[in-house]
Amino acid sequence: MTTSAEVHLPRQTKGKRPHFFEDPSIDQMMTFLLELTTEVGVLRERLDTVERLLDSEGSVTRAAIEAYQPDAATEQERAAWRDAYLKRVLRMHAPE
Amino acid sequence: MAASPKEIPVPNIEELFRPTHDERARQGMVSMIRKHAIIDMRRALKADYDERIEPKLEREGRKPEDWAAIEKSLEREPSYRFYSTIRYNAQEMCYLSVQPAVERALPAMIDLAKDLAARNPTGGSLRLNPNLEIPRYITALDVHLAPGWVHAEYTADDVAQGAVVAFGGKVFSGQHPYRKKAGAVGESISYWLKRQYPNFKPKRILDLGTTMGKNLLPYCTAYPHAEAYGIDVGAPVLRYGHAIAEHEGIPVHFSQQNAEATDFPDGHFDLIVSSFFFHEVSVKATKKILKECNRLLAPGGVMVHMELPDEATVSPYENFFWNWDTLNNNEPWYTSYRAQDPVQLCEEAGFGRDRSFKLHVPDSLTFGEERYEKFMRGELESPAHGSGGWFVFGATKQ
Known part of the structure; x- marks a missing residue:
């Protein structure tokens, strides 16, 4: 058995993966799209942290970004941004 | 003078989980994608069905009469396809978003859980059975799309799946109006x-x-003089749950057992509970477990399980909504469990039919005290399961 420091948890799920589209490539594309959507949100939040640190401290370091803890109001603002962002990115066409 | 064990604070295993800035941001995004699917897109899908799909089929004389026909009518609709794919991906991403931080924290988490299991500073206990056969209905698929679910062990004294399921669960419910608080x-x-x-x-x-015991702890607070016991087949979640309960200052006796046949004596308990449990086990096991509950429950005792509402309790559309998880969330027993009447199940297990019950109860965190009193007087109905209420079934014993 591996030691606890070497554990790599499995990232694949056991069980049949459903397809919601005729072409399974579209199911795969949706995974790419949602991962990418998430990464844009992550990048945006990192930028937001940088801006907030510059506002309050006038300078920024990687360590300060890592240590940054948003207060409840900031967390609320960020949640509202994510909500609005997803509503824009995942805009559905009107049903035909 | 040496401090007594009670005066030394018990460390919190959950504080060892330290995601990076970007991992936290990712978890926040995943919570919101999950909310978008389960609240916003679910609502849009229902509107599309009610306003367009069902009227069209009705005009053609083909109105779907049951949940399976509703599902069939939606399969090719974009509103269903995108709802489904976004919901499925968000579910997977819940666990993926916490795994790296769990891997980093794992050695320290294991050391702490081992130490607390040896010392039991709060007075609980942890009893594992390495020879327990984990039932195939748990191991065949990764339930909830969580790789390794509650049982997989990757190293000695492993707690990884406890942390993955706990923190993945926080991402899952982070933006859900009624599930934000663990133990709700x-x-x-x-x-x-x-x-x-x-x-x-x-x-x-x-x-x-019991998994990590998070829904057991509130019962301990409500009944502080009662001894609390939690069982599960998964060792990692029990180790992790024991560490949490010891930290919370609530003594809980965790043991690794299959609920179909426990080693507790007859009539040992006067309150038997579960949350989100029966729909994850086979129907055969459900029947055996309820018989075991009957054996374990003392006269004057109460059994109450939170479960999904059964098929007969809700509308065909809602049945379609709930049964989605069967194939799409690796919960193979979901549909067949829900097809049964829980009161009938209690009766078959030996509980009196007139002493068995099923009902919705309000979510106490959001319903409001005044409205709750009205609910108790029968003047106000509980909101539906998962939308401000919780469905329960159970029985009392004479």
């Missing part, structure tokens, strides 16, 4: 029990399929 179900049902049976004072409580 235990809190709501114990709140109801206190009002429904004001003179009931259980001496021993048993929680089946």
Whole structure:
């Protein structure tokens, strides 16, 4: 058995993966799209942290970004941004 | 003078989980994608069905009459396809978003859990059975799309799946209006029990399929003089749950057992509970477990399980909504479990039919005290399961 420091948890799920589209490539594309959507949100939040640190401290370091803890109001603002962002990115066409 | 063990604070295993800035941001995004699917897109899908799909089929004389026909009518609709794919991906991403931080924290988490299991500073206990055969209905698929679910072990004294399921669960429910707080179900049902049976004072409580015990702890708070026991087949979640309970200052006796046949004596418990449990086990196991509950419950005792509403309780559309998880969330027993009447199941297990019940109870954290009193007087209905209420079934014993 591996030691606890070497554990790599499995990232694949056991069980049949459903397809919601005729072409399974579209199911795969949706995974790419949602991962990418998430990464844009992550990048945006990192930028937001940088801006907030510059506002309050006038300078920024990687360590300060890592240590940054948003207060409840900031967390609320960020949640509202994510909500609005997803509503824009995942805009559905009107049903035909 | 040496401090007594009680005066030394018990460290919190959950504080060892330290995601990076970007991992936290990712978890926040995943919570919101999950909310977008389960609240916003679910609502849009229902509107599309009600306003366009069903009327069209009705005009053609083909109105879907049951949940399976509704599902069939939606399969090729973009509103269903995108709802489904976004919901499925968000579910997977919940666990993926926490795994790296769990891997980093794992050695320290294991050391702490081992130390607390040896010392039991709060007075709980942890009893594992390495020879227990984990039932195939748990191991065949990764339930909830969580790789390794509650049982997989990757190293000695492993707690990884406890942390993955706990923190993945926080991402899952992070933006859900009624599931933000872990233990909301235990809190709501114990709140109801206190009002429904004001003179009931259980001496021993048993929680089946307790995982990390988060829904057991509120019962301990509601009945502080009762001894609390939690069982599960998964060792990692029990180790992790034991560490949490010791930190919370609530003594809980965790043991690794299959609820189909436990080693507790007859009539050992006067309150038997579970949350989100029966729909994850086979129907055959459900029947055996309820018989075991009947054996374990003392005269004057109460059994109450939070579960999905059964098929007969809700509309065909809602049945379609719930049964989605069967194939799309690796919960193979979901549909067949829901097809049964829980009151009938209690009766078959030996509980009196007139002493068995099923009902929705309000979510006590969000319903409001005044409205709750109206609910207790029968003047106000509980919101539906998962939308401000929780469905429960159970029985009392003479």
